[in-house]
Every structure is written in structure tokens, then in C-alpha cells.
Amino acid sequence: MTPSRGKIHVPVVVLAILLLQACTPTRPPIDEIDQASRALGDARSAEAPVLAAEEYRAAVGHFDQAQAAESTHDYAAAAQFARESMADSELARALSRRGKLREAVQALRQENATLARDLDDHPARETQP
Amino acid sequence: MNPSFDARVGWRFAAAIGFALTSGIAVARTDPDYQRLADQLDRLSTDSVLGPLAPAQLERARDALAQLKDAHRGEHDGLVYLAQRRIDIAQISAEAVALDAQRDQLQRENAQLQLVQARRDAARARAELEHQRMQTQIRAEEAERARQDADAARAEGAQAAQAADAARAEADQAKRMAEAQVKATALARKEAELEAAVNGGAATKPSKPKARLKPKTAPKKD
Numbered sequence: 001m002t003p004s005r006g007k008i009h010v011p012v013v014v015l016a017i018l019l020l021q022a023c024t025p026t027r028p029p030i031d032e033i034d035q036a037s038r039a040l041g042d043a044r045s046a047e048a049p050v051l052a053a054e055e056y057r058a059a060v061g062h063f064d065q066a067q068a069a070e071s072t073h074d075y076a077a078a079a080q081f082a083r084e085s086m087a088d089s090e091l092a093r094a095l096s097r098r099g100k101l102r103e104a105v106q107a108l109r110q111e112n113a114t115l116a117r118d119l120d121d122h123p124a125r126e127t128q129p
Numbered sequence: 130m131n132p133s134f135d136a137r138v139g140w141r142f143a144a145a146i147g148f149a150l151t152s153g154i155a156v157a158r159t160d161p162d163y164q165r166l167a168d169q170l171d172r173l174s175t176d177s178v179l180g181p182l183a184p185a186q187l188e189r190a191r192d193a194l195a196q197l198k199d200a201h202r203g204e205h206d207g208l209v210y211l212a213q214r215r216i217d218i219a220q221i222s223a224e225a226v227a228l229d230a231q232r233d234q235l236q237r238e239n240a241q242l243q244l245v246q247a248r249r250d251a252a253r254a255r256a257e258l259e260h261q262r263m264q265t266q267i268r269a270e271e272a273e274r275a276r277q278d279a280d281a282a283r284a285e286g287a288q289a290a291q292a293a294d295a296a297r298a299e300a301d302q303a304k305r306m307a308e309a310q311v312k313a314t315a316l317a318r319k320e321a322e323l324e325a326a327v328n329g330g331a332a333t334k335p336s337k338p339k340a341r342l343k344p345k346t347a348p349k350k351d
Contacts, residue, residue: 084210084214104228104232108232108236
């Protein structure tokens with residue numbers, strides 16, 4: 001290796017190492033995993049396992065992947081999976097809420113229709129003596 | 130080759146690599162995923178009904194899309210996933226808000242209908258009560274009339290019995306008078322026969338009785 005080549009390669013390698021170190025998280029994404037865990041609990045409380053089963057399963061799966069990545073010190077992946085899990089949970093909770101509201105609206109529509117029909121069929125009148 | 134030249138080339142090459150790595154390669158401008166998500170978010174934002182209903186979720190979706198726009202190659206798929214989720218969350222949340230308002234409106238209508246129904250039922254109950262009260266009054270009046278008729282009939286029957294008793298008494302009196310008359314007549318005839326026998330004479334006609342009793346009639350009672 002000639003001195004001139006060394007002068008080219010050494011800065012490149014040094015820079016690449018520095019950049020890799022700068023881009024890689026150096027500590028566990030505790031906040032992201034904690035938020036994902038809370039979001040998962042909120043989704044569970046909102047009956048998402050029943051009302052938004054697919055999204056809830058995705059949330060659980062991504063949360064498990066986040067924990068697995070954290071345990072192998074792959075903190076970047078752990079943070080990304082945690083964010084995905086949190087988004088899944090929030091979507092599952094929103095779907096659950098929308099499902100419940102749809103049911104309530106449907107039930108009220110039917111009840112109001114029944115009441116209106118009853119009032120039409122039996123309007124207020126004085127009974128004849 | 131000039132060593133100082135080599136060093137300059139090396140540092141320029143490293144700077145180019147560093148710039149490419151730190152700034153990322155601009156994939157967003159030509160990224161179909163980005164364009165698709167941006168269109169989807171734009172449709173939701175400009176929706177006249179749903180657009181204004183979930184501003185916070187829309188803002189988070191915009192942030193996610195902005196991160197995708199600036200994504201490095203290795204982050205692309207993950208950020209597409211997150212942006213899609215955030216847009217879905219905004220859409221579903223807006224729909225839920227709309228349904229919530231719809232439910233409130235239906236609840237108000239329900240309360241109004243139940244009020245009308247309750248008023249109707251109360252009016253029907255009052256009418257039924259009035260009907261029953263009138264029926265009771267009619268029955269009471271009919272019973273009173275029947276009682277009065279019975280009293281009148283009873284009084285009339287008693288009066289008739291009294292008249293019959295009086296008629297019976299009058300008939301008895303007349304019968305007794307007739308018997309007395311017959312008895313008086315017989316006694317007068319006997320007296321005449323005896324008087325004729327005493328006077329020795331021939332056959333003489335018996336004298337007429339001195340008095341003739343007239344039958345008395347009993348006074349009528351009203």
C-alpha cells in the first residue's frame with residue numbers, strides 16, 4: 001500500500017465508523033417501549049382484541065419484536081417496532097371506538113323508528129265514553 | 130502522484146460519502162408510496178365532513194409523512210408503515226367523532242319521542258279514567274231510578290191492598306144489612322100473623338112491617 005492510498009483510505013474508514021456510531025442508538029428505547037406498552041393496555045381496555053382483532057394482533061406482534069430487538073441490543077429496530085406497535089394499538093383503539101359508536105347509532109335508529117311507528121299507529125286521542 | 134493532491138481527493142471523496150449518508154438519498158420525490166399516502170392524506174384533510182373532526186390525528190399523520198419524505202433508504206418501509214397507520218388513525222378517529230355527534234342527535238330525538246309517547250299514554254290514561262268515571266255515574270243513576278221505581282211500585286201495591294180491604298169491609302157491611310132486612314121482614318110478617326090471630330077474625334092480611342131498615346153503606350176511604 002502506498003502512502004498516498006493510505007491517506008485516502010484512512011479518513012474514509014474513520015468517517016464511516018463515526019457515522020455508523022452516530023446513526024446507531026446507543027441506549028435502549030425505554031420511552032418508546034413504555035409508550036407502546038401503555039398503548040397496548042389502552043387498546044385492550046377498549047375491547048380491541050374483539051373489535052379490532054387484526055390490528056391488535058399486529059400491535060402485540062410488533063411489541064414482542066421490539067422487546068426481542070432490545071434484548072439483542074438492536075436498539076434502532078427496537079425503537080421502530082415500538083413505534084409501529086404504538087401506532088397499531090392506537091388504530092385498534094380507534095377502530096373499537098368507531099365500532100361501538102356504530103352499534104349505538106344503529107340501535108338508536110331502530111329504537112327511534114319503532115317509537116315513531118308506534119306514535120303513528122296509536123296517536124294521542126281522547127277515548128270515547 | 131502528488132501526496133497533497135491525494136489527500137485532498139480522499140477528503141473530498143469522504144465528504145461526498147458523508148453527505149450522501151447524512152442527508153439521505155432523496156427518495157421521497159419519486160417514491161410512489163409517499164405520493165399515494167400524500168394523496169390519501171390530502172383527500173382526508175380536504176373532506177368537508179371529516180377533515181375538521183380530528184385535527185390532532187391529522188397533524189400526527191402529516192408529521193409521519195414528513196418523516197417519510199426525508200427518509201433514508203433503510204428507514205423507508207418502516208416509515209411508510211407508520212405514515213399509513215397515522216393516516217388510518219386520523220380517518221377512523223374522524224369517523225368516530227362524526228358517529229359520536231350522530232349518536233348525540235339520535236339520543237335527543239329519542240328523548241323527544243319518548244316524551245311524546247309518555248304524554249300520549251298519560252292522555253289515554255286520563256281519558257280512560259274519565260270514561261270509567263262516567264260509566265260509574267251512569268250505573269249509579271240507573272240504580273237510583275230502579276230504586277225509585279221499586280218504591281213507587283211498593284207504595285202503589287200497598288194502596289191497592291188498602292182499597293181491597295175497604296171494599297171487602299163494605300161488602301161485609303152490605304151483607305149484614307141485607308140479613309138484617311130479611312130478618313126484619315120475617316119478624317114483621319110474623320107480627321102481622323099474630324095480630325090477625327088475636328083479633329079472631331077472619332083471615333086478614335098481614336100488616337106491613339112498621340119500619341123498613343135501610344142498608345147503610347160504609348164511607349169510602351181514599
